[in-house]
Amino acid sequence: MFDGLIAFGHSLASFMDPMSIGLILLSTLVGVIIGALPGLTATMGVALMTTMTIKMPSGQALLVLICTYVGAIYGGSRSAILLNIPGTPASAAACIDGHQLAKQGLAGRAMGIATTGSVLGTLIGMFFLALFTPVLGNLALKFGAYEFFWLALFGVIIAGTLTGNDPLKGWIAGLIGIFTACIGQESIYAYDRFTFGDRNLAGGLQLVPALVGAFGFAELLATVREKPVPVKLNPFDSVIPKLRDVTQYWRTILRSGVIGTFMGILPGVGEDVAAWSSYAAARRVSKEKEKFGKGSIDGLMAAETGDNACVPGAVIPVLTLAIPGSAPAAVLMAAMLIHGVRPGPMIMIEAPTFVYDVVAMMLFATLGILLYGLTLTNLLIKVLMVPKSIIIPIIFVLCVVGSYAISQRLFDVYVMLGFGVLGYVLRRMKYPVAPLVLGMVLGDLMEKGFRRGLVLSDGALTPFFTRPISAVIWITIVLVIAIKIPFVQRMIATRFGRRPQAGGA
Amino acid sequence: MNAGSYPASPRADFLGALAWIAFGALIVVMSWQMDRFAAQGATPHTYPGLWPGLVGGMLAALGGILALRSLGRARSAGWQAGESDDTEIVAPSRFALGAGLFFVYALLLVGRGLPFWLGTALFVTAFVFLFQRAQRIADGRAARGIVVALVCGGATAAAVTVVFEQLFLVRLP
Numbered sequence: 255m256f257d258g259l260i261a262f263g264h265s266l267a268s269f270m271d272p273m274s275i276g277l278i279l280l281s282t283l284v285g286v287i288i289g290a291l292p293g294l295t296a297t298m299g300v301a302l303m304t305t306m307t308i309k310m311p312s313g314q315a316l317l318v319l320i321c322t323y324v325g326a327i328y329g330g331s332r333s334a335i336l337l338n339i340p341g342t343p344a345s346a347a348a349c350i351d352g353h354q355l356a357k358q359g360l361a362g363r364a365m366g367i368a369t370t371g372s373v374l375g376t377l378i379g380m381f382f383l384a385l386f387t388p389v390l391g392n393l394a395l396k397f398g399a400y401e402f403f404w405l406a407l408f409g410v411i412i413a414g415t416l417t418g419n420d421p422l423k424g425w426i427a428g429l430i431g432i433f434t435a436c437i438g439q440e441s442i443y444a445y446d447r448f449t450f451g452d453r454n455l456a457g458g459l460q461l462v463p464a465l466v467g468a469f470g471f472a473e474l475l476a477t478v479r480e481k482p483v484p485v486k487l488n489p490f491d492s493v494i495p496k497l498r499d500v501t502q503y504w505r506t507i508l509r510s511g512v513i514g515t516f517m518g519i520l521p522g523v524g525e526d527v528a529a530w531s532s533y534a535a536a537r538r539v540s541k542e543k544e545k546f547g548k549g550s551i552d553g554l555m556a557a558e559t560g561d562n563a564c565v566p567g568a569v570i571p572v573l574t575l576a577i578p579g580s581a582p583a584a585v586l587m588a589a590m591l592i593h594g595v596r597p598g599p600m601i602m603i604e605a606p607t608f609v610y611d612v613v614a615m616m617l618f619a620t621l622g623i624l625l626y627g628l629t630l631t632n633l634l635i636k637v638l639m640v641p642k643s644i645i646i647p648i649i650f651v652l653c654v655v656g657s658y659a660i661s662q663r664l665f666d667v668y669v670m671l672g673f674g675v676l677g678y679v680l681r682r683m684k685y686p687v688a689p690l691v692l693g694m695v696l697g698d699l700m701e702k703g704f705r706r707g708l709v710l711s712d713g714a715l716t717p718f719f720t721r722p723i724s725a726v727i728w729i730t731i732v733l734v735i736a737i738k739i740p741f742v743q744r745m746i747a748t749r750f751g752r753r754p755q756a757g758g759a
Numbered sequence: 760m761n762a763g764s765y766p767a768s769p770r771a772d773f774l775g776a777l778a779w780i781a782f783g784a785l786i787v788v789m790s791w792q793m794d795r796f797a798a799q800g801a802t803p804h805t806y807p808g809l810w811p812g813l814v815g816g817m818l819a820a821l822g823g824i825l826a827l828r829s830l831g832r833a834r835s836a837g838w839q840a841g842e843s844d845d846t847e848i849v850a851p852s853r854f855a856l857g858a859g860l861f862f863v864y865a866l867l868l869v870g871r872g873l874p875f876w877l878g879t880a881l882f883v884t885a886f887v888f889l890f891q892r893a894q895r896i897a898d899g900r901a902a903r904g905i906v907v908a909l910v911c912g913g914a915t916a917a918a919v920t921v922v923f924e925q926l927f928l929v930r931l932p
Contacts, residue, residue, distance in 0.1 A: 309927050422825055426779055429818045433786060436811040443796055445807040448789065471861070478857030478890075481850050643890035646857070647883040648915050654865050655875075655919055659929040664870045671865055683775050684767040701810045708804035 258384065261607045265614035274317060274618075281318040282622030283630075285325020289332075290634050291645060292339040293477040296326035296525070297581040297691070298469040302649075304462050304589040305656030312593035317615050319589050323582050324376060324565055324619035327525055328627070331368035331558055332634050335361055344525030344564075347533040347557035354549035362491035362631075367551055369627030370495040371507065371558030376620045378511030378559070379518065379566030380613055386519075387609045390574040391602035397575070399710060400718050403703030404727035405521070406696040409577050410689055411731050413522025418686030421738040427685045430676075431693020432700060434459055441702060454665040461588040463657035463666040464673040464694060468687055469581070470653045471674025474646055476681060482642060493631050503555045506536050514560035518567020522692040524580035525561040525568075532560025566616050573597050573609055577696060581688045584695045592660075770838040772829035779822030786815025853890070860886050870932035876916040884912030 269278070281303065288299035303322045307315035330345030335352035348368060355364035397405070410432065414424025437448045438458030449455035500507065510532035517528035536556030537546045546553045568579030569586070576598035578584035590597050601608060626634075657670040677687050711717045718724055736742045767775075790812030795801055803809065832840065860882065868878030888908035895904030923929045 306922075306927060309929075422821060422828070426818065426821050426825065429814055429821065433811065433814050433818065436814065440807045440810075442805055443794075443799075443801070443807055445794055445796075447793065447807055447811060474861070475854070475858060479849050479851070479854040481853070482894075641891065643887055644911055646890075647860075647886035647911075650861055650864070651879050651883065651915060651919055654869060655923055655929075655931065658869075658932060659923060659927060662930060664932060667865055667869065671862070683771055704810060705805065713802060713804040 285322035286329035289326035289329025375559035375562035394599035399706035409521030428689035435697025467670035467673030468677035472677030510559035514563025515567035518564035528564035769833035776826035783819025880916035
């Protein structure tokens with residue numbers, strides 16, 4: 255307990271130099287602006303910043319990325335409240351009541367509530383990050399090839415199930431991601447698969463250019479297709495949060511913080527699901543249900559607390575299992591690997607203080623969003639007024655040069671373009687993109703777990719199903735899939751007298 | 760309503776499903792044709808094509824389920840159910856122009872002998888000018904539009920070149 259606190263103190267002190275403080279302020283600001291601009295997501299922001307931090311020392315690079323991540327998830331609430339357009343998908347739930355408050359002339363108060371919820375949500379998530387990571391890290395040491403195979407598969411399945419409206423399409427997107435992880439030399443015989451003799455493909459597809467394409471370029475293609483809409487802003491009052499909002503809604507804050515963190519821990523689920531789940535839970539227990547959708551402070555607080563609590567939550571499985579809890583966390587994990595940090599079960603043995611470094615980074619990012627939440631309203635409004643016709647080409651230049659900068663080869667630019675087109679087509683066909691990313695990130699782990707498991711058992715599949723932890727995970731996977739099958743839904747409805755859900759597989 | 764929030768029609772889903780079936784089958788065939796390292800005593804569970812073959816098979820199977828589901832939807836609601844007229848919020852001509860500029864920049868202006876800063880300045884200037892042109896002409900400020908586009912192009916090219924070359928030590932294409 256005290257060892258942890260001492261390690262956390264050391265981590266805090268290690269970032270107290272002018273360079274780190276400057277990076278915290280700059281990268282949180284970049285994150286807030288990226289999040290506030292509709293069409294630019296947190297995943298895109300973290301991916302773009304990954305390309306710009308390649309040459310930095312690993313500690314500073316990860317500090318920049320975590321500040322960008324936290325800042326972007328917070329920044330999305332600004333456009334949600336002021337424009338009724340979620341800056342990131344995570345802020346979609348905040349639109350409902352945030353913009354209603356803005357229309358009532360309470361945009362300042364809504365922004366203050368968003369700041370309060372985001373700061374407290376991140377702090378709650380940080381608490382669980384510091385508490386659970388060492389425990390889960392020790393538990394993860396018991397995981398073998400079989401468990402990692404199932405866990406990686408669970409990540410893709412749960413992302414496919416929860417991140418879109420159609421689980422079947424989510425699972426297909428996940429399989430496409432898993433397939434892309436097969437490209438290049440396999441691990442046992444170094445045999446080139448799906449490379450067509452191109453030596454650029456022998457090492458596999460670089461993750462960051464692919465993610466920059468799937469999230470950055472694809473978003474730009476979608477944005478240029480839409481006609482420009484004139485920006486209309488409502489007048490707003492003071493953005494300084496009120497203590498009363500914390501004392502009155504402390505139950506909502508705690509509940510949403512826990513829900514958001516739990517949603518973050520679930521592999522691949524992400525901030526948008528965390529925000530909606532927190533919002534739904536708040537509406538269910540609220541004494542002011544009738545205000546939801548008409549400018550409920552309870553609802554806005556729940557959504558903003560939930561999505562920001564998800565950020566530290568999503569980092570917990572990254573650190574302990576090398577399985578990302580959300581799409582931006584997947585990019586963060588890729589960045590960790592690029593910078594020589596090996597997340598996973600061994601992290602508590604190889605680099606036990608790294609967990610506290612991450613907690614300290616989260617704390618600095620939280621202070622950053624608090625600072626900008628209180629001071630930067632007018633600047634952010636000016637940024638929101640910049641025409642997209644100016645922002646889009648600049649972002650595309652960064653997509654191109656960022657993809658190129660990682661290995662300094664044009665091939666990665668073409669990978670970015672290819673995945674951009676794929677991401678755009680998938681979006682147009684209503685396929686969620688988060689499972690694709692999870693598949694790309696977890697595909698390698700899944701295959702290694704599968705093949706190592708088969709080698710260990712001399713080809714027998716039994717251990718995949720009989721080992722206790724494996725059994726728990728595969729039974730969960732079967733249940734997650736089963737409840738999305740219409741026949742099973744009808745059976746449950748008949749048995750328990752409930753109507754089946756829409757959007758079944 | 761956002762342009763992306765309309766549901767996909769059974770026709771779009773069916774065509775997508777056929778593509779997944781074909782792609783999955785292609786992966787299975789290519790996986791089957793991979794070397795099995797028999798001379799080195801490889802067993803079936805170590806074949807390089809085993810895992811991608813399973814993934815391809817699953818993809819084709821899920822594509823088949825999607826095809827059956829879209830056929831069912833088409834029978835009950837018609838092939839175009841869910842397709843909506845979104846012409847008020849989207850402009851295909853803007854998409855064609857934007858996508859064209861993106862690809863011209865990434866494929867022709869970068870890494871083909873033209874200095875990076877010049878290619879970037881040309882791309883950003885052209886993009887800003889062309890996307891603002893109609894509004895500028897309507898406002899009677901076409902000349903100002905050219906100046907704004909040139910400033911954006913020049914500033915972006917200078918900033919990106921300096922930051923990546925001097926700060927991040929990247930040798931730009």
